[in-house]
Amino acid sequence: MTPADGATNMLLNCADARIGERLLIAYESAEHGYYGADAVPCVVAAADALGLDVMTMDVGFSPHSPQLTPELLEGIGRSDIVVFLARLGDQLRFAEMPAGKRVVVSFALDGDHFGSAFATTHHKAMVALKTQVTAALEQARDVRVTCALGSDFAGMPNMGSGAGGDTSVRRFPMSVFQPVPAHGFSGKVALCGFLTGTGSLYYDNYTLEFDGPVLAVMRNGQLVGFEGGASDVAAANAHYDRVSSMFGIARNHVHSWHAGIHPGCGYLQNARDNFERWGGASFGNPRILHLHTCGTYAPGEISWNMLDPTIEIDGVPVWEGGAFHPERVPGGQAVLDRFRCAASVFSRPERRIGFCN
Structure with missing residues (x-):
């Protein structure tokens, strides 16, 4: 497979692109150290090959006040599809986007x-796998999450409460279930x-x-x-005091949680070299579960990340030691049988996530 295959997958199977449609690629420059310089040319080439009318717009990166500027809104208005190769799309993923547009945020960087x-x-x-897992959680009476390092929390999902919510844009690749x-x-x-942080605001x-x-x-x-240790506990409390005061x-508040569902999601660099990029690119791996905290909205401003979760849905370990087993939820095996590419990636999951084996 080539980068063109991934970009085509995004445009055809996520954005539902059709020949002659107008595509706006809203991007941030590679100088910001997040998206690679080859991301935009990759998507432009795939779009040209599909017969799309392509526009590009540098929307920059605004860490503290992300917004849809008049210029961007005008560009969206002239488009059928918008692909964000910019953190702005991630920052605004829970915001309302202009109606009638297919808006995609790419987590392929x-x-x-x-x-x-x-x-x-x-x-x-x-x-389809996201849908099956979400359905299993909607019907669950009891969910327990544990890990080898001492995590152990449990409860009833209550997915119908609306507290978890879902985004107003299309994610590509799809890599998590609906937040619990x-x-x-x-x-x-x-x-x-x-x-x-969660990728909502940067500080x-x-x-x-x-x-x-x-x-x-x-x-x-x-x-x-x-x-934990006294100094670590004091530092954690001070961090929460500072961030909550900064944004009022x-x-x-712990808002919601979800784990990764995509075993092809890897992070090959050292997470500590750029935690912001790591947080935006690696969370879809089944080895990572994170919770949205500090703020009564999704995704909050501080995330808790735990490794190699075991998630038991009504006693069934659908995640086990950081491995997601879709065949253990109703309908999951049928998805693997229909999409051999998915079955293949589940048979060879990517274990590299940036800081441990």
Whole structure:
């Protein structure tokens, strides 16, 4: 598979592109260190080959005040499809987009991503798996999440409450199920060495690394404290005080959680070289589960990341030690049987996620 295959998959199977339609690629320059310089040319070439009328617009990167500018709105108005190769699309993914447009946010960040199994696995296969997992959670009476480092929280999903929500744009690749509202969950979450932002807003000291193990304690969707070394606990509390005060948001609210469903999602660089990029590119791997915290809205401003989760849905370990088993949810095996590319990537999952084996 090539980068062109991944970009074509995005345009045909996610954006539902048809010959002659107008495509706007809203991008941020590679100088910002997030999207690769080859991302835009890759998508432009695929769009040209499909017979689309392509426009591009540099929308930059605004860490503190993301918005749809008049110029961008005008460009969207002239388009049938909008593809964001820019963090702006991710920042606004829970916002209302102009009606009647197919808006896609690409979490494939460069040519290597577009050419990998992450982007070349048929998009509709991953959408179908998301649907099956979400349906299983909607019907579940009890969900328990554990990991080898000490995570253990449980509750009833209550997916119909609307608290978890879903985005107003199309994700490509599809790599998570609908967020599970956290208000019915209590227990402990073993943080994987740090606290970091969610990609909603960006701020100084975006990531706080710990010296030792830290567990976050949650009761009915509220942070009640941290457990760990005294200095780490003090630093975590100070971080929450600072971020919640900075934005005037609910300090202790835990909004929702989800795990990755895409075994082709890998991160081959060192996460610590760029936590912002890691957070935006790696979360779709089944080895990562994260919770949206600090703020009563999705996705909040501080994420808790835990590694290699086991997620039992009514006693069935659908995730086991960081491996997602779609055949363990109703309808999952049928998806694998229909889409052999998906079955193939599940048989050879990508384990590299940026900082551990």
